[in-house]
Amino acid sequence: MAEITENTKKILEVILNLKEGQVMSYRDVGALAGLPNGARQVLEFCIRCLKNMNCHGGV
Structure with a gap:
């Protein structure tokens, strides 16, 4: 399991x-x-961590 970075926190x-x-x-x-x-870091976060949350077309 990957470590949670300060940027991820x-x-x-914000979300x-x-x-x-x-x-x-x-x-x-x-x-x-x-x-x-x-923006790409946010997108990656949504893809990897928030699959059950609608992050497409805006967060």
């Missing part, structure tokens, strides 16, 4: 703080997590 914090029905791009989640070029 930051991404998860968990979204209000119900709120839509945000991968880029915006990355920016709020302090990762201005982190």
